[in-house]
Amino acid sequence: PMSVLMASTTSKREGVIFNSKNIFEMIKKIDIIAFDKTGTLTEGKFNVIGTTIPKDILSIVVSAERSSNHPLANSIVKNITDIEKIDVIVKDVIGKGIKTTYKNNQIYVGSLKFLQEKIASYVESEEIIYKRDFGSAFIYAFSDNKVYGYIELKDEVKETTIKTLAQLRYMGIDVVMITGDHKNTANHIGSKLGIDESLIYSEVLPSEKSKIIKELQKKGRIVGFVGDGINDSIALIQADLGFAIGEGSDAAIESADIILNKNDMTLISYSI
Known part of the structure; x- marks a missing residue:
């Protein structure tokens, strides 16, 4: 018509x-x-507020995130530039994050839910919970038995x-x-x-x-x-x-x- x-x-x-x-x-x-x-x-353009991840591990995390097209990953790569670029093996864990291998060491990068699947005893601090209440998002770096730290991000x-x-x-x-x-x-x-x-x-x-x-x-x-x-x-x-x-x-x-x-x-x- x-x-x-x-x-x-x-x-x-x-x-x-x-x-x-x-x-x-x-x-x-x-x-x-x-x-x-x-x-x-x-x-969808997150600002990196800060990180508690040690610099050597942070280099692995940022290098791994280069292979992802997720908005959080893009923001991490764009905002954290003062680190060494290294070659890592990366595998997507759908809906949770990524698994990266460097010098035979496995490091996971992803959500609290993903972290707690690996380390069930992990509980977020009151400070992180407080920051979440004001809109912050957190991406964790961890292994099967150790939490290295987090990156705090915020979207508008x-x-x-x-x-x-x-x-x-x-x-x-x-x-x-x-x-x-x-x-x-x-x-x-x-x-x-x-x-x-x-x-x-x-x-x-x-x-x-x-x-x-x-x-x-x-x-x-x-x-x-x-x-x-x-x-x-x-x-x-x-x-x-x-x-x-x-x-x-x-x-x-x-x-x-x-x-x-x-x-x-x-x-x-x-x-x-």
């Missing part, structure tokens, strides 16, 4: 591309949108995020946040965005995102999902309507129903 063609042409000018003409009816039915946090709700909410979420709520659409972050960090970001804790899913593995969407669908919800990463493609397909940030991975863009060509969150409410 002419109205669909005109809407599609106008939206494309504004930076919104519809991958199918059949999605216009679905847009009207969406009653909840799930957002991947890093790089979608937030900038996009300028357009709060406005977008307010617009969606005004339209009667609920907002969900999905993240691999620790619960305390996730709740801090969620509170800044006005997202109820019952709608925040933290410490989520990449493979679990689509399962969360499926559970919402089982409850009768018509679900949109917004993501930008290679790990978001299955969730984008599972959602009734998938939005991909145009600066995201090729896999995410190919899986989406709607592509936002600008890194501007207000395009989501505009497209609806």
Whole structure:
């Protein structure tokens, strides 16, 4: 129909591309949108606040992170430059971190959850818990029986995020946040965005995102999902309507129903 063609042409000018003409009816039915946090709700450009990892181990950690395309890894490599570059063997541990080998020594780099799988007795200090309550994220370096230290990082909410979420709520659409972050960090970001804790899913593995969407669908919800990463493609397909940030991975863009060509969150409410 002419109205669909005109809407599609106008939206494309504004930076919104519809991958199918059949999605216009679905847009009207969406009653909840799930957002991947890093790089979608937030900038995805973490600042390194500090580290307690000894310099020799830090060289191994940063050298290993060069092989990863995760936003945290990219930020570590970009921010920590005053170290020796060395050749290491790296293996991804999906959703948890990486395992690196240097001179026959194995060092793991990753989340608290990953650390506690190796060293069950490890408990975070009150200082770290306090910092998590204010939005800090922590990446640990450890072996099978020793914790070397951590890197503290912080991400910032996009300028357009709060406005977008307010617009969606005004339209009667609920907002969900999905993240691999620790619960305390996730709740801090969620509170800044006005997202109820019952709608925040933290410490989520990449493979679990689509399962969360499926559970919402089982409850009768018509679900949109917004993501930008290679790990978001299955969730984008599972959602009734998938939005991909145009600066995201090729896999995410190919899986989406709607592509936002600008890194501007207000395009989501505009497209609806």
